[in-house]
Amino acid sequence: MSIAYLNGEYMALEEARISPLDRGFLFGDGIYEVIPYYGGKSVGLIPHIERMIDGLGSIEIKCNKSVDEWKELLDEVIARNDGANQNLGVYVHVSRGADTKRFHAYPENVEPTIFCFTFAIKDPEPVDREKVTAYSVTTTQDLRWKRCHIKSTALLGNVMHFQQGYASGNNECLLYNDKNELTEGSSVNAFIVKDGVVITPIQDNQILPGITRRIIIDSLKADGSIPVEERTVTMDEVLNADEVWISSSSKEIAPVVKIDDKPVGDGKVGQVWEKAFGIYTAAKFDHS
Structure with missing residues (x-):
């Protein structure tokens, strides 16, 4: 069972719920990342986080987590899903959040929705051109x-x-x-x-x-x-x-x-x- 993170809480993935008025649902108004972890070791974690922060700034979503706070959160999501013993990808999704109505302009005083979950990824391919998947x-x-x-x-x-x-x-x-x-x-x-x-x-x-x-x-x-x-x-x-x-x-x-x-x-x-x-x-x- 995958343990997801949603707006400050950890829960079974199938229990995660967002409002149908969330702008990520209505408009695709958000930024995401997918980060691989092999046996608990991440690849490009800080660059992924920095790209996400840059993307959020580009579309003016105010999310005040620092690089270190994001790293701590994502490492915790991996740990709660037994990431040390398997290969996992973590999906991170930040939308502008849920407004009280559907309206194209960016709403004010809305908290972003932060959602993370993990999924199994395959083992790395062999460094062998006779055996690699083409x-x-x-x-x-x-x-x-x-x-x-x-x-x-x-x-x-x-x-x-x-x-x-x-x-x-x-x-x-x-x-x-x-x-x-x-x-x-x-x-x-x-x-x-x-x-x-x-x-x-x-x-x-x-x-x-x-x-x-x-x-x-x-x-x-x-x-x-x-x-x-x-x-x-x-x-x-x-x-x-x-x-x-x-x-x-x-x-x-x-x-x-x-x-x-x-x-x-x-x-x-x-x-x-x-x-x-x-x-x-x-x-x-x-x-x-």
């Missing part, structure tokens, strides 16, 4: 809003793009803008590899500032053995890449071997992925 993706034009750098709970655009990939028998959907430039996936960031160089789209309002993305870039740069570039990536480059990866807190670095039913490179998981994933795996717990 992914297939489809592609489509990015039709979401222009503030994708904010991790909003209003995810309908992402859900619809993900469904497009899922319904076609793929694991994800890679997105491109009206200039035919790669942005990200419906629930992931994206990387390509060409001639041994790892390349990922520059961070702007078109993509989420992924914590796993940041750890990948920082750990590869610190190691120094694999060149990394952050720049515009065209879809022609994606389709002609030697390797393609997608990344997220739950997937870590997942190799893509097929795009729109066509093989990536030789259709096999690449050697650069294997080396990079080893570097990331050795460094991931250093970013909490």
